Amino acid sequence: MPLNISYKAGMADPAIPDDEALVACAREGDEEAFTELVRRHKRRVFAAASRFARDDHQLDDLCQEVFIRAFRNLSKFRGEAPFEHWLARITVSACYDFLRKERRTREQISLDAHPFDLRDSRCDASASARGASELLAFAMRQLSADERLIITLAEIEERSMREISELTGWSESNVKVRAFRARQNLKKILETSHER
Amino acid sequence: MSDNPDKILETLFSTARATPPDTSRVEFGFETRFAARLRDETRGSLAEWAWRLCPFFAALALAVGWWNYSNLRSDTDAQIVVEATSSNDDQTLLAYMTGEHR
Numbered sequence: 001m002p003l004n005i006s007y008k009a010g011m012a013d014p015a016i017p018d019d020e021a022l023v024a025c026a027r028e029g030d031e032e033a034f035t036e037l038v039r040r041h042k043r044r045v046f047a048a049a050s051r052f053a054r055d056d057h058q059l060d061d062l063c064q065e066v067f068i069r070a071f072r073n074l075s076k077f078r079g080e081a082p083f084e085h086w087l088a089r090i091t092v093s094a095c096y097d098f099l100r101k102e103r104r105t106r107e108q109i110s111l112d113a114h115p116f117d118l119r120d121s122r123c124d125a126s127a128s129a130r131g132a133s134e135l136l137a138f139a140m141r142q143l144s145a146d147e148r149l150i151i152t153l154a155e156i157e158e159r160s161m162r163e164i165s166e167l168t169g170w171s172e173s174n175v176k177v178r179a180f181r182a183r184q185n186l187k188k189i190l191e192t193s194h195e196r
Numbered sequence: 197m198s199d200n201p202d203k204i205l206e207t208l209f210s211t212a213r214a215t216p217p218d219t220s221r222v223e224f225g226f227e228t229r230f231a232a233r234l235r236d237e238t239r240g241s242l243a244e245w246a247w248r249l250c251p252f253f254a255a256l257a258l259a260v261g262w263w264n265y266s267n268l269r270s271d272t273d274a275q276i277v278v279e280a281t282s283s284n285d286d287q288t289l290l291a292y293m294t295g296e297h298r
Contacts (some may be wrong), residue, residue, distance in 0.1 A: 035227050042226055050217040060221050064230055132211040155209045187201040
């Protein structure tokens with residue numbers, strides 16, 4: 001049964017349904033209710049996914065995949081945790097799958113083929129934000145999917161080990177080990193590029 | 197700039213944190229695109245189920261056809277016998293009485 005409430009996100013109106021009410025309506029097939037959930041939470045999903053996608057097209061696809069997964073699994077949402085936490089786990093899972101898939105399909109980019117000089121970019125890192133972002137993106141692409149995911153969550157989004165453990169489903173000690181290894185690998189990549 | 201890789205990493209991370217990617221362009225109209233995809237997916241899954249059930253319905257149609265044909269055939273035979281018998285009632289009775297028919 002469609003929800004007969006006008007959806008106006010951001011308004012502090014008690015008539016505006018909360019996420020749980022919208023989820024209940026969406027479960028009964030109300031697509032408008034789910035669209036409202038998308039409208040409410042898309043910014044967080046985009047912010048997280050944009051760390052992994054290389055262009056706008058990939059980002060759009062990845063975010064759509066996140067919400068499609070959420071829609072398909074609505075029956076599994078028990079409401080024990082807020083909807084946004086549940087959605088964050090789906091986002092991380094979709095991003096991880098995306099990274100694994102991308103790593104399998106993409107060709108290895110050689111250092112020589114890179115459009116800018118790594119050494120110069122590294123020297124300018126503090127001055128040029130763009131150069132630093134490009135250098136980090138380049139170095140991150142050399143990492144495995146799990147390393148890239150963990151570096152993004154731990155170092156860029158500054159999440160705690162416990163949070164990462166909850167989001168990924170890996171144990172806390174496993175997360176710590178992976179984070180340490182990922183950081184070591186990233187350092188090695190930067191050192192190697194510097195030696196060249 | 198320092199050659200200490202830890203410091204370089206920290207610089208890169210802090211720069212990345214300070215400059216989150218601008219996603220506003222992709223966010224624009226996202227709900228509309230998503231709703232369209234959701235409709236396609238739903239329609240797609242219905243079509244998929246229809247294809248999956250195709251062999252079942254084909255088998256059902258064959259079974260109903262065969263059952264109908266066999267029923268029709270036995271009904272026709274019985275009707276012919278009845279007609280043949282009813283038109284020759286007298287002759288059959290006479291044949292029984294005279295012992296020609298056993």
